[in-house]
Amino acid sequence: MNIPQSSNPRFVIIGGGFGGIALAKKLRDKEAQVVLLDKHNYHNFQPLLYQVSTGGLEPDSIAYPIRKVLQGYPNFYFRLANVVEIDTVKKKVFTNIGEINYDYLIVATGSQTNFFGNKGIESMGMAMKTIPQSLNLRSLILENFEQALLTDDLHARDALMNFVIVGGGPTGVELAGALAEIKKGILPKDYPDLDTRRAQINLIQAGDRLLPAMSEVASRKAERFLEGLGVNVWKNIRVSDYDGLHVTTDTDVSFDAATLVWAAGVSAVSIKGLDAKEFMCRGNRLKVNQFHQVEGFKEIFAIGDVAQMESEDFPNGHPMMAQPAIQQGRSLGDNLVRLLDEKPMKPFVYRDKGSMATVGRNKAVVDLPKFKFQGVFAWFVWMFVHLYFLIGFRNRVVVFINWVYNYVRFDREARLIIRPFKKQNQVERNKLMQD
Ligand SMILES: Cc1cc2nc3c(=O)[nH]c(=O)nc-3n(C[C@H](O)[C@H](O)[C@H](O)COP(=O)(O)OP(=O)(O)OC[C@H]3O[C@@H](n4cnc5c(N)ncnc54)[C@H](O)[C@@H]3O)c2cc1C
Numbered sequence: 001m002n003i004p005q006s007s008n009p010r011f012v013i014i015g016g017g018f019g020g021i022a023l024a025k026k027l028r029d030k031e032a033q034v035v036l037l038d039k040h041n042y043h044n045f046q047p048l049l050y051q052v053s054t055g056g057l058e059p060d061s062i063a064y065p066i067r068k069v070l071q072g073y074p075n076f077y078f079r080l081a082n083v084v085e086i087d088t089v090k091k092k093v094f095t096n097i098g099e100i101n102y103d104y105l106i107v108a109t110g111s112q113t114n115f116f117g118n119k120g121i122e123s124m125g126m127a128m129k130t131i132p133q134s135l136n137l138r139s140l141i142l143e144n145f146e147q148a149l150l151t152d153d154l155h156a157r158d159a160l161m162n163f164v165i166v167g168g169g170p171t172g173v174e175l176a177g178a179l180a181e182i183k184k185g186i187l188p189k190d191y192p193d194l195d196t197r198r199a200q201i202n203l204i205q206a207g208d209r210l211l212p213a214m215s216e217v218a219s220r221k222a223e224r225f226l227e228g229l230g231v232n233v234w235k236n237i238r239v240s241d242y243d244g245l246h247v248t249t250d251t252d253v254s255f256d257a258a259t260l261v262w263a264a265g266v267s268a269v270s271i272k273g274l275d276a277k278e279f280m281c282r283g284n285r286l287k288v289n290q291f292h293q294v295e296g297f298k299e300i301f302a303i304g305d306v307a308q309m310e311s312e313d314f315p316n317g318h319p320m321m322a323q324p325a326i327q328q329g330r331s332l333g334d335n336l337v338r339l340l341d342e343k344p345m346k347p348f349v350y351r352d353k354g355s356m357a358t359v360g361r362n363k364a365v366v367d368l369p370k371f372k373f374q375g376v377f378a379w380f381v382w383m384f385v386h387l388y389f390l391i392g393f394r395n396r397v398v399v400f401i402n403w404v405y406n407y408v409r410f411d412r413e414a415r416l417i418i419r420p421f422k423k424q425n426q427v428e429r430n431k432l433m434q435d
Contacts, residue, residue: 001098003077006033011336012093012100014083014271015108016043016066019304019325021391023106026333028073031340035100037093039082041066045390047322048399049128050171053137054178055415056406061398063131064391083109086273088297104299104339106332107286109269111305111320114283116265121166124244124423125260128171137261138414139421141179144258145187149194155256161199162257164247166239167264168205169213170357173222175261176203177360180229185410202255204234206264211365213319214355218365221374225359239264244423258423266320268306281308285317290347292332303328309348318350322389327351358382361407 008031013020016038027034042063051057070076081095086105093100113129115122126137141163148160163179165172179201187196203210203226209219210226210233223233238250239260247255268284279287279295285308286294292301292309304325308317318324327350335345354368356378364378373381383403387396406412 001035001077001079001081001095001100003033003035003079003100006075008032008075009103009340010035010101011104011106012037012102013106013108014038014093015110015304015306016040016069016078017108017110017304017325018043018322019110019329020106020108021066021069022326022329023108023303023333023336024070024073024076024329026330027336028076030337032336033075033077034073035077035079035102036066036070037079037081037083037095037100038066039080041078041080043069043391044131045395046129047386048390049131049134050175050178052131052134052414053128053141053175054182055138055142055412056178057399057402058414059131059135061395061402062390064395069391083271086271088273088300091299102299104301104336107271107274107294107300107302107306108304108325108329109271109306110325111266111268111283113262114265114267115262118241120241120243121239121260121262124242125166125262127262128175129266135419136421137259139417139419140259140423142415142417143421145191145194145196147258149191157194158198158200159245159256160258161194161196162255162259163199163201164239164242164255164257164260165201165203166260166262168203168207168210168233168235169263170211170355171263172203172205172261173210173226173357173359175263176201176226176231177229177358177363180226180231181360182412183230186412186415190415200232200255200257201230202232202234202257204237204239204249206236206238208235210235211357214357214365215367215372217372218357218367218374222357222359222365225363225365225374229360266305270306274300281310281317283308291335291345292328292348301332303332314350319355321355323353324350356382356385 010033013036045062048062052059081097083095085094113127144160148157210222211219241248242260270284286302288307288309294300305320331348356366358364362379364382365374366378
């Protein structure tokens with residue numbers, strides 16, 4: 001990898017996501033050599049992926065070069081590398097560009113879409129976890145409408161315009177709201193010769209309420225907002241299969257839709273060599289102690305989506321969200337500095353800052369630890385928080401200008417088929433996208 005040996009201890013961080021970057025920032029100017037490995041050369045702001053998929057934002061505005069984050073950091077090395085294996089005995093990491101030793105290893109590889117072994121859905125449904133996947137979804141949606149114009153078969157035309165979104169968490173809710181806005185404000189103008197009113201947006205939730213991780217009132221309001229936008233909300237239904245057109249469920253309800261988006265589950269990204277049963281929990285997360293040390297190792301740590309720290313308040317670990325990843329990255333950074341100074345590490349305490357989801361143009365639901373509110377004010381809070389956490393001044397400005405423009409003009413001008421997408425067996429494609 002062409003990284004010099006150093007007299008200082010070497011920290012190898014796998015993953016430049018929310019957790020990895022927060023950690024790296026803490027290690028600036030410390031007596032250590034830091035090597036950050038990521039298979040992408042950019043940080044991906046996943047909370048706004050759905051806006052890329054629906055033409056509201058260009059992908060560049062939610063991505064940020066990792067090298068730019070690390071600019072001016074002495075003793076830092078970034079390598080664009082896909083980590084494939086870890087040898088915990090020889091303390092080595094193997095990647096597609098070579099191998100590297102570590103003194104301390106930090107795993108911050110995040111999570112990936114979990115299809116729960118359903119090959120039909122995996123091969124024909126769309127995931128939305130990476131920027132390339134979001135661009136594929138954007139192309140597919142637009143191509144389907146172009147295709148709908150060409151057919152006289154009413155049933156086929158309807159199916160090309162229909163959407164099924166599986167999963168009523170924040171991703172499903174936000175995507176459904178954005179699609180409903182497009183249906184109302186953009187499609188009739190773009191496709192005057194299509195009866196786009198017939199397009200159906202179906203949001204399917206296996207449980208009995210949307211946004212199950214949020215308060216009851218947030219769930220109720222989100223459902224009401226979506227129904228007001230014309231989204232069909234289906235609860236207590238599980239999608240069981242999909243052949244690219246026909247969606248079957250565990251009830252007698254079924255749908256014909258050329259677009260199915262799977263937002264119903266994620267599992268941690270595990271790496272060979274650190275994937276034995278004894279330190280893995282549900283969803284492939286690595287079991288860590290209160291200092292983020294992976295069970296059985298003093299020198300291997302895990303943070304973010306990939307880590308499961310069980311406590312009385314969080315018996316299944318912290319939520320797989322950006323805030324826990326950032327807080328864990330910062331806490332581990334402080335602890336690694338303490339380790340260098342030969343001081344005892346401090347246990348991690350998660351401070352819940354709340355959660356939120358937006359539903360269409362000017363509505364959102366916000367649960368803060370002390371207050372819960374919904375509607376227009378919540379929407380402003382949602383926008384402010386997302387702008388604040390976006391990395392990079394340019395990205396903040398571009399996203400803000402786009403939002404103002406889209407709001408005032410009722411428009412989403414990034415509805416471009418830059419990279420045509422042909423739906424085919426997605427299993428291999430999704431694997432490549434994750435890689
Ligand atoms: C569509 C969507 C919407 C979301 N919305 C919200 C939201 O509104 N609010 C919220 O709090 N959270 C949201 N989340 C969840 C949030 O994005 C994650 O919880 C957060 O990104 C986790 O941070 P992390 O650092 O653990 O992993 P990530 O940010 O995912 O970073 C992992 C990094 O590891 C790299 N990597 C993985 N495997 C390897 C490998 N083998 N070799 C090299 N590099 C590797 C990846 O390229 C990536 O850069 C959303 C997620 C998605 C998908």
